Amino acid sequence: xxxxxSERLIDMTHYLVEHPQELxxxxxxxxxxxxxxxxxxxxxxxxxxxxxxxxxxxLQTVPGAAGGVKFISKIDQDSAKAFIAELCQLxxxxxxLLPGGYLYMTDMLGTPRIVNQVGxxxxxxxxxxxxxxxxxxATKGIPIAHAAANYLNVPVVIVRRDSKVxxxxxxxxxxxxxxxxxxxxxxxxxxxxxxxxxxxxxxxFMKAGGTINGMINLLDExxxxxxxxxxxxxxENADERLVDEYVSLVKLxxxxxxxxxxxxxEGNYFSTSIPFL
Amino acid sequence: xxxxxSERLIDMTHYLVEHPQELxxxxxxxxxxxxxxxxxxxxxxxxxxxxxxxxxxxLQTVPGAAGGVKFISKIDQDSAKAFIAELCQLxxxxxxLLPGGYLYMTDMLGTPRIVNQVGxxxxxxxxxxxxxxxxxxATKGIPIAHAAANYLNVPVVIVRRDSKVxxxxxxxxxxxxxxxxxxxxxxxxxxxxxxxxxxxxxxxFMKAGGTINGMINLLDExxxxxxxxxxxxxxENADERLVDEYVSLVKLxxxxxxxxxxxxxEGNYFSTSIPFL
Numbered sequence: 001x002x003x004x005x006s007e008r009l010i011d012m013t014h015y016l017v018e019h020p021q022e023l024x025x026x027x028x029x030x031x032x033x034x035x036x037x038x039x040x041x042x043x044x045x046x047x048x049x050x051x052x053x054x055x056x057x058x059l060q061t062v063p064g065a066a067g068g069v070k071f072i073s074k075i076d077q078d079s080a081k082a083f084i085a086e087l088c089q090l091x092x093x094x095x096x097l098l099p100g101g102y103l104y105m106t107d108m109l110g111t112p113r114i115v116n117q118v119g120x121x122x123x124x125x126x127x128x129x130x131x132x133x134x135x136x137x138a139t140k141g142i143p144i145a146h147a148a149a150n151y152l153n154v155p156v157v158i159v160r161r162d163s164k165v166x167x168x169x170x171x172x173x174x175x176x177x178x179x180x181x182x183x184x185x186x187x188x189x190x191x192x193x194x195x196x197x198x199x200x201x202x203x204x205f206m207k208a209g210g211t212i213n214g215m216i217n218l219l220d221e222x223x224x225x226x227x228x229x230x231x232x233x234x235x236e237n238a239d240e241r242l243v244d245e246y247v248s249l250v251k252l253x254x255x256x257x258x259x260x261x262x263x264x265x266e267g268n269y270f271s272t273s274i275p276f277l
Numbered sequence: 278x279x280x281x282x283s284e285r286l287i288d289m290t291h292y293l294v295e296h297p298q299e300l301x302x303x304x305x306x307x308x309x310x311x312x313x314x315x316x317x318x319x320x321x322x323x324x325x326x327x328x329x330x331x332x333x334x335x336l337q338t339v340p341g342a343a344g345g346v347k348f349i350s351k352i353d354q355d356s357a358k359a360f361i362a363e364l365c366q367l368x369x370x371x372x373x374l375l376p377g378g379y380l381y382m383t384d385m386l387g388t389p390r391i392v393n394q395v396g397x398x399x400x401x402x403x404x405x406x407x408x409x410x411x412x413x414x415a416t417k418g419i420p421i422a423h424a425a426a427n428y429l430n431v432p433v434v435i436v437r438r439d440s441k442v443x444x445x446x447x448x449x450x451x452x453x454x455x456x457x458x459x460x461x462x463x464x465x466x467x468x469x470x471x472x473x474x475x476x477x478x479x480x481x482f483m484k485a486g487g488t489i490n491g492m493i494n495l496l497d498e499x500x501x502x503x504x505x506x507x508x509x510x511x512x513e514n515a516d517e518r519l520v521d522e523y524v525s526l527v528k529l530x531x532x533x534x535x536x537x538x539x540x541x542x543e544g545n546y547f548s549t550s551i552p553f554l
Contacts, residue, residue, distance in 0.1 A: 006286055010327040013290040018393075050287040098445050106444060106466055110433040112426050116295075139435060140443070142419045149389050156387045158416060166417070167383060168375050189383055 003033040008043050016047065016059070016071035021127075021153040025068035044069055055079050055277055073151040075124045076277040080269065083117050087250050088264040090114075091233075097262060101255045105233075109143050109204060118249065119147020121269070122202060122230040125247045126152065128275050131227050132197040133157060135215055137186070141203040144232055148202055157192040159215060161185065171221050175214030186214050193219075198227040206231040209243035216243075234267055247272050280310040285320050293324065293336070293348035298404075298430040302345035321346055332356050332554055350428040352401045353554040357546065360394050364527050365541040367391075368510075374539060378532045382510075386420050386481060395526065396424020399479060399507040402524045402551050403429065408504050409474040410434060412492055414463070421509055422479040429477075434469040436492060438462065448498050452491030463491050470496075475504040483508040486520035493520075511544055524549050 003011070012029065029040045048059040048069075057073040087108075096104045108114050122144065131152055136145035137159040149156045163170050167189040177184050193199065201215050212229060219226055229246035236253050248267030255262050280288070289306065306317045325336040334350040364385075373381045385391050399421065408429055413422035414436040426433045440447050444466040454461050470476065478492050493503055506523035513530050525544030532539050 005283065006323050007327045007330075009283055009286050010290045010324055011331045011333075013287045014294060014328075014331070014333055017291060017294065046283050047287055050284045051291075053284075054288045054291070056288075056291055098442065100442060102443050104443065104445050104466075104468070106435075106469065107432070110435070110469075112423070112430060112432070115423065116427070138416045139419070139437065142416070143423050143433070146389070146392065146420050146423060150393070153389060155384070155389070156420070158383075158387070160416065165375065165377060166379050166381065168381050189381075191381070192383065192387075 003035065005039070005043065008033050008035065008040075009047065012043060012047055016069075017056070017073075019153065020057075020071050020073050020151055023062060023068045023070050025066075028068070052277060058277065072127050073120060073123055074127060074275065074277040075120060077270070077274075080121055080124075080274075080276070083121065084249055084266055084269060087114075087118075088266065091250065091252075091264040092262045094260040094262065097255065097257065097260055101257050103252065103255070103262065105204065106140070109140055115143045115147045116150075118144045118232055119149075120151055121249055122232075122247065123148040123151035124276075125230060125269070125272065125274050126200055126228050129200075129227055130198050131200045133193065134200045134202050135159060135193075135219070136202050137161075137211055137215065140205070144204060145202040148200075148230070152200075154200075157188065159218060160187045163187045171218070173214065173218050173221060175210060175217060177208075177210040177214075184214070186218055188218055188222075193222040193224050195223040197222070197224040199224050200227050201229045202231070204232045205235070206233070206243070206246065206248070207235045207237070209241050209246075212246075213242040231267075233264075247274075280312065282316070282320065285310050285312065285317075286324065289320060289324055293346075294333070294350075296430065297334075297348050297350050297428055300339060300345045300347050302343075305345070329554060335554065349404050350397060350400055351404060351552065351554040352397055354547070354551075357398055357401075357551075357553070360398065361526055361543055361546060364391075364395075365543070368527065368529075368541040369539045371537040371539065374532065374534065374537055378534050380510075380529065380532070380539065382481065383417070386417055392420045392424045393427075395421045395509055396426075397428055398526055398546070399509075399524065400425040400428035401553070402507060402546070402549065403477055403505050405552050406477075406504055407475050408477045410470065411477045411479050412436060412470075412496070413479050414438075414488055414492065417482070418480040421481060425477075425479055425507070431477075434465065436495060437464045440464045448495070450491065450495050450498060452487060452494060454485075454487040461491070463495055465495055465499075470499040470501050472500040474499070474501045476501050477504050478506045479508070481509045482512070483510070483520070483523065483525070484512045484514070486518050486523075489523075490519040508544075510541075524551075 026037045055076040060070045134149045134156045169190040170187045172187045231248045234248040251267045253263040303314045307314045332353040337347040411426045411433045446467040447464045449464045508525045511525040528544045530540040
């Protein structure tokens with residue numbers, strides 16, 4: 001069965017977007033559509049141009065016999081700016097304010113459009129680094145970790161507070177939470193990280209960074225490497241930050257419980273060197 | 278700026294796939310590409326045909342002034358069969374066997390390709406039902422619940438075992454776990470479900486169905502409706518099933534700890550009335 005160009009472009013777009021960071025050979029597409037490689041090359045040039053123009057991402061061409069194309073999800077700076085501005089506005093709603101000055105964010109972290117966009121921005125920040133897997137901690141970081149993992153096409157491992165029988169043998173560490181100074185425990189399944197893996201840590205919220213620091217210590221136990229840290233929200237009111245290098249989308253600047261006001265601004269996203277489209 | 282058909286098809290494919298179950302007007306596309314509505318109609322006909330042929334889904338056309346098109350993610354029966362067979366094979370590996378006859382599935386639930394495909398199959402089963410949100414329970418159900426939510430374009434709420442300050446006021450219930458007969462607690466943020474919402478329950482594993490039954494009781498507390506139940510794995514060794522109507526992808530038939538053998542077969546997926554492509 002032969003496919004027309006229009007059909008090829010539609011299916012290719014879908015295929016590439018569903019297989020980010022994966023090297024796809026021209027032969028694969030040529031056989032899939034019963035087309036000549038030269039036609040596939042032309043198709044891919046059109047796809048690449050359109051992806052870049054429309055802020056979808058880019059196609060990397062790997063030459064040679066073992067070569068092919070790789071879809072890299074990226075974002076343009078304007079779209080990232082607009083989305084982060086929207087996040088700030090969403091988070092500043094006074095009805096998010098909880099007793100103790102905490103913020104209700106559960107609805108945002110349950111909305112696919114927001115979760116995916118957060119994942120896309122965080123993934124874009126690390127799209128040119130070598131990432132083997134993403135690590136997060138239960139519960140609230142899981143959706144954005146998985147969303148970022150979708151764009152980077154890497155597995156996710158979830159650190160837990162308690163050991164469960166379904167995790168098999170585990171490695172556990174104690175750490176001091178940065179803000180409450182309490183000793184806490186973190187547990188990760190022993191077979192979840194291989195030695196030497198390059199790990200990106202993703203979480204929803206970072207105050208002093210105690211939890212993230214705990215995850216870094218856990219990486220040491222596995223002889224794995226820290227490849228980066230990305231958080232949705234960082235809080236400015238941290239006495240002493242335990243973590244230096246990270247990417248944050250927004251920053252919680254101030255919470256005034258009495259006045260019921262919340263101040264949220266851009267995080268450090270645009271001052272780190274994000275490879276924008 | 279005017280777009281050529283090839284560029285429109287690429288961008289449209291991406292846009293529709295990223296906005297499932299969302300009514301998009303022809304005017305939206307006409308303005309996006311500076312094209313006549315008649316050209317957009319032709320484009321959409323090509324997209325629809327290709328989506329159906331390639332097992333991506335379908336486009337529903339809603340006529341009239343407020344009309345447009347809606348992308349519905351679906352799957353064809355053969356692809357679903359093949360994926361479920363792959364799941365069975367994956368799960369039968371003897372190194373998944375844990376003390377007590379439990380199964381290690383954490384790696385599968387951390388792999389984007391598997392998680393997305395599980396979500397796609399579960400979403401396809403409910404693609405023609407009215408679903409307002411998906412409910413799951415922490416921790417292992419979260420990735421597949423979010424994956425299904427991506428295809429249905431609905432929010433996810435996560436039931437927890439413990440109450441956390443960041444959830445605000447909560448509703449909590451006690452329930453009896455079906456297999457261990459222990460009394461357990463379930464907590465859900467009060468503002469997470471509105472009255473009358475149609476809720477799809479998604480979980481990774483169902484034995485007697487105690488946990489899912491607990492979630493159904495929780496729905497009553499919110500005056501919400503149960504719209505369906507979808508699980509990745511059901512276990513056959515349940516004395517007494519507390520839940521009748523559900524969709525399962527695979528069924529854990531037998532675990533022999535001594536022989537180190539695991540038997541996994543197709544769930545009830547193909548005997549329920551899935552609206553396949």
